[in-house]
Amino acid sequence: MALTVRQRRTQCQGPRQRRRRVIACRSMPCRRLRFAALIAIAIAGSIATSSASAQSGGPDTVDLALAWARGGYASPVICRFGDKVERGIRRIVISPGPRSVERRVDRVNFVDLGASGGTRCHDELGVEEQNVVGTLLIAYTAKRPRSDTPQRDLEQELKSGPLTFDIVGGKLRLGAATQAAESLPEVDFEGGKLRLGVVERGSDDARRLSDFASERRLRLEAEARDGTRFGMPLVEYERR
Numbered sequence: 001m002a003l004t005v006r007q008r009r010t011q012c013q014g015p016r017q018r019r020r021r022v023i024a025c026r027s028m029p030c031r032r033l034r035f036a037a038l039i040a041i042a043i044a045g046s047i048a049t050s051s052a053s054a055q056s057g058g059p060d061t062v063d064l065a066l067a068w069a070r071g072g073y074a075s076p077v078i079c080r081f082g083d084k085v086e087r088g089i090r091r092i093v094i095s096p097g098p099r100s101v102e103r104r105v106d107r108v109n110f111v112d113l114g115a116s117g118g119t120r121c122h123d124e125l126g127v128e129e130q131n132v133v134g135t136l137l138i139a140y141t142a143k144r145p146r147s148d149t150p151q152r153d154l155e156q157e158l159k160s161g162p163l164t165f166d167i168v169g170g171k172l173r174l175g176a177a178t179q180a181a182e183s184l185p186e187v188d189f190e191g192g193k194l195r196l197g198v199v200e201r202g203s204d205d206a207r208r209l210s211d212f213a214s215e216r217r218l219r220l221e222a223e224a225r226d227g228t229r230f231g232m233p234l235v236e237y238e239r240r
Contacts, residue, residue: 061142061150065163066106068154069138069196070094071216072238076208077113077129079121079177088115090132090232092220095240103139103168108194110134110172112181121177124208131177131184132230136170136222138194162197162219172222174230192224205233 059067074089090113097105110132115121121129140163147153157163167189175184199205199217209217216236223229 059150061144061147061153061157062104062140064150064154065140065142065157065165066096066104068158069106069163069165070096070240071236072240073218073220073234073236074212075232075234076211077115077121077123077177079113079115079118081118086118088113092232092234093240097137101137101139101168105137105139105168106165108136108138108170110136113177115177116180118178125204129177130174130230131179131181132172132174132232133181133184134170134172134186136172136189136194137168138165139168140165158198162195162221165194165196167192167194167222167224174228187224187226187228189222189224189228192222194220194222196220199233208233209235 071094073092073094075092077088077090079086079088091111093109093111095107095109097107112133113121113131115131121131123129142150142153143157144153169190171186171188171190173181173184173186197219199209199219205219206217212235214235214237218234218236219231220234221229221231
């Protein structure tokens with residue numbers, strides 16, 4: 001049961017303990033960053049990781065959007081094993097994608113919950129949680145691809161709502177969190193959309209993430225071409 005750890009609500013496992021998939025709550029480093037500071041980190045990350053940036057002399061909106069999305073994230077989940085209730089955390093890692101792909105991409109990796117053998121998994125509100133396992137490649141299309149003010153453009157796009165990424169490749173296994181990942185049906189997400197946006201204060205997602213010290217909190221939603229969709233709140237525990 002790699003997912004679970006017995007703990008009170010305010011005690012969580014630190015991110016350095018890599019052998020388990022359960023990541024961290026209060027022990028996560030607190031990143032009290034304003035919006036502008038997050039954009040600055042994105043600029044630094046994109047300059048360091050994007051070959052396109054080096055060729056053009058600076059990052060464009062695509063570089064900044066991909067860098068902004070990157071990080072190691074956790075999403076809380078509650079699972080029941082018989083008469084025991086265990087609090088755990090699923091892991092999602094967004095990192096630079098392969099350069100062999102035609103477009104500049106990020107890789108989104110969804111780690112197996114590891115809750116097979118349980119009777120039910122749900123969120124803080126009692127809504128059923130499914131297991132999501134696999135990897136997607138996402139690309140970003142800028143509204144102004146040749147803009148001279150990419151940082152300002154990204155700020156404006158984030159203020160207007162979640163960023164929408166094109167899913168250019170990848171399949172995910174989705175289904176009951178209590179079943180083994182290899183037994184779940186596989187869904188092709190190529191051609192679908194993935195959205196990432198900042199969690200609004202006072203929202204259900206904000207309440208679900210209230211135990212975490214990190215203030216970088218996002219909402220992820222993905223939809224395949226066949227209409228299969230899922231969503232989850234994310235809290236960052238590690239920059240990528």
